Amino acid sequence: MISDGILKTSVLTGTLEGHSIISPRGAKMKRQVAADLLLTALIDAFSILVIFLLMNFSSTGEILMIGKNQELPKASLAAVLERNPVIKIDEGKLYVEDKLVDANTITAELLELRKKYQELHPNEAFPGVATIQADRRVKYEFLNQVILGMNQAGYSDIKFAVVLK
Amino acid sequence: MKHSKKHLDFEVNLIPFIDLLSVSICFLLITAVWLNVGSMDVKQAVGGQAQEDTKKSPLVWVRMTAQGDLDLEVQQSSLIPATLRKFRVAQQDSKVNWEELxxxxxxxxxxxxxxxxxLIQPTASTAYEEIIDVMDKLKKSGMTDLGVSPL
Structure with a gap:
């Protein structure tokens, strides 16, 4: 294509040709094609990347599934999130461990979870901890139903899921 | 006996090392969690304790209004002067004045x-985000026990 067009004269036989390092037509000397690749810099870069990623690595796994339309509130002083029963408020709906509930059935569902915990850990005291995952714009009126339900079911420790600032 | 002279320098084969690093980077990049999620801890009084058994420690009530004002009230403290026992942090442009708080x-x-x-007492129309912000400010000031009052 180049040979047919105007580029033939401008590129192939132009000033660039004379200055080409790869195959200068003017210079008769043969150059070595193979070149040594300096690997030290590459290993340095890789090592720094591995260290950076290891430092940010989270071994706790994914505890919360945050939906596309959900934005958690931001806080600068927050504790590490632990695995507890999750009560999710998503688009006006209530979920206890991904099971759809409403304001009337949330207490029964939480009591069911409490019963299961006590069956699995008969010699341990019930910790009464649950995590609330809600959008930052949710009104307290809605959140209050969850808090009251938790209180009735004996969940006294509430953990509000937040994004660290 | 004839000793042959050998070169002490040798080249380390770097290819397996690069392979290992590449695999590590791929694994870490795939499993990385970029969103840092934490939790704000709140303790609720369930009501199983007698009133006499409850330890009376100084506390601050933060009552939030629908307009963005905050009414602060200190209870069970003898060290707080009368002017600071009960006061209001007025809103700024219909929002909470965080600096004043x-x-x-x-x-x-x-x-x-x-x-x-x-202890925080929000109104029905208070946004969840504002409650968390108040909690954050309380924590920043050094308070460790936080609570939210139901409506």
């Missing part, structure tokens, strides 16, 4: 460093 909490903690409990 921060200053007020610092003043309270300076007057009585034993105030470790902060």
């Amino acid at each position: 921060e200053k007020a909490l610092v003043n309270l903690r300076q007057a009585d460093p034993s105030i470790n409990t902060g």
Whole structure:
């Protein structure tokens, strides 16, 4: 294509040709094609990347599934999130461990979870901890139903899921 | 006996090392969690304790209004002067004045460093984000026990 067009004269036989390092037509000397690749810099870069990623690595796994339309509130002083029963408020709906509930059935569902915990850990005291995952714009009126339900079911420790600032 | 001279220098084969690093980077990049999620801890009084058994420690009530004003009230503290016992942090452009709240909490903690409990009383229309922000400010001022009052 180049040979047919105007580029033939401008590129192939132009000033660039004379200055080409790869195959200068003017210079008769043969150059070595193979070149040594300096690997030290590459290993340095890789090592720094591995260290950076290891430092940010989270071994706790994914505890919360945050939906596309959900934005958690931001806080600068927050504790590490632990695995507890999750009560999710998503688009006006209530979920206890991904099971759809409403304001009337949330207490029964939480009591069911409490019963299961006590069956699995008969010699341990019930910790009464649950995590609330809600959008930052949710009104307290809605959140209050969850808090009251938790209180009735004996969940006294509430953990509000937040994004660290 | 004839000793042959050998070169002491040798080349380390770097290819397996690069392979290992590449695999590590791929694994870490795939499994990385970029969103840092934490939790704000709140303790609720369930009501199983008798009133006499409850330890009376100094506490601050933060009552939020629908307009963005905050009414602060200190209870069970003898060190707080009368002017700081009950006061209002007025809103700014219909929003909570966070700077004033921060200053007020610092003043309270300076007057009585034993105030470790902060209780928040939001209104029905208060946004969840604002409650978390108030909690964050209380924590920043050094309070460790936080609570949210139901409606």
